[in-house]
Amino acid sequence: MSNPIPVKIVVAGGFAVGKSTFVSSISDIDPLTTEAAMTKVSEGVDDLGDATSKKSTTVAMDFGRVSLGQELVLYLFGTPGQDRFHFMWDELVRGAIGAVVLVDTGRLEHCFPAVDYMERAGVPFIVAVNAFDGVLRHHPDDVREALDVPSHVPVVVTDARHKAAVRDTLVNLVRHAMAMSQATSQAPA
Amino acid sequence: MTEETDAFTSLRVRPYLLTRGRTRSVVELPMEALVQSTPDGNSRLASLDHERQRIVRLCTEPQSIAEVSAHLKIHLQVARILVGDLVSEGLVATHTAPTQTNERPDLRLLERVLDGLQSL
Numbered sequence: 001m002s003n004p005i006p007v008k009i010v011v012a013g014g015f016a017v018g019k020s021t022f023v024s025s026i027s028d029i030d031p032l033t034t035e036a037a038m039t040k041v042s043e044g045v046d047d048l049g050d051a052t053s054k055k056s057t058t059v060a061m062d063f064g065r066v067s068l069g070q071e072l073v074l075y076l077f078g079t080p081g082q083d084r085f086h087f088m089w090d091e092l093v094r095g096a097i098g099a100v101v102l103v104d105t106g107r108l109e110h111c112f113p114a115v116d117y118m119e120r121a122g123v124p125f126i127v128a129v130n131a132f133d134g135v136l137r138h139h140p141d142d143v144r145e146a147l148d149v150p151s152h153v154p155v156v157v158t159d160a161r162h163k164a165a166v167r168d169t170l171v172n173l174v175r176h177a178m179a180m181s182q183a184t185s186q187a188p189a
Numbered sequence: 190m191t192e193e194t195d196a197f198t199s200l201r202v203r204p205y206l207l208t209r210g211r212t213r214s215v216v217e218l219p220m221e222a223l224v225q226s227t228p229d230g231n232s233r234l235a236s237l238d239h240e241r242q243r244i245v246r247l248c249t250e251p252q253s254i255a256e257v258s259a260h261l262k263i264h265l266q267v268a269r270i271l272v273g274d275l276v277s278e279g280l281v282a283t284h285t286a287p288t289q290t291n292e293r294p295d296l297r298l299l300e301r302v303l304d305g306l307q308s309l
Binding site (some may be wrong): 003004005006007008026032033034035036037058061063065066068070072073074075077083091094095096097113125163167170171174175177178181182185 | 200212219222223251253255259264265268284285286288292293299304305306309
């Protein structure tokens, strides 16, 4: 058996949109939490020498793990909910296949920061409308229009509670990432 | 739940004590990098101090840096530094995904992920 390879997908979206449910529906393990500490940027990041005079923030991130055959391990990382933790996103999206931005149609505006961030960072992403309680309140086309997502970005419907729906959402994202990757490699240098 | 919070809190006092004050790892490993103990690591298990021993033991089966952090209840950066040390001493090995210049996984890897997801 060759060495196992880790891959990562980021699950973003506003607070309480179902990110944890989405991850736990497909994870092989009970989702785990890792904590990261970060000194506030405005107060200097690198010099922890006199950390006592600076404000340190701790961010908790939930994640799950899905074995794909013998040799691939897929990690699903939920983004920390509040906007003030965006500094952690740079690290989260580094090397990631892409991101699923979960949307609750009742609170569309909560996912604006995530859509903005992924667009600016050039991270392949799809928008997944979580049909809360099995009810879809808005058509995906309306969501696309409201969020003003570019036409090449897929907007899909999902149900964070169901493994098959979560899997299909991830399949959609990987296909989109492949299309983006092909487009990039074909673009003139 | 309370117990977990307490464990994190007690370490939060001086999270970098374990790393002897260092805040940067020798190797900049992504949080999903898989850590696996080497035969050398396993045979020297008894001679390792507490945290290092726990990491080598935990990683008999490959675990990500994030999992090391979660299971040992140490901050992500601390886990990364400790694993970096173990790598340089040959006690664990790490595996990361081959990436393109833009740090995204390459097309062949994406195809394998797609196949893997579809057979779930």
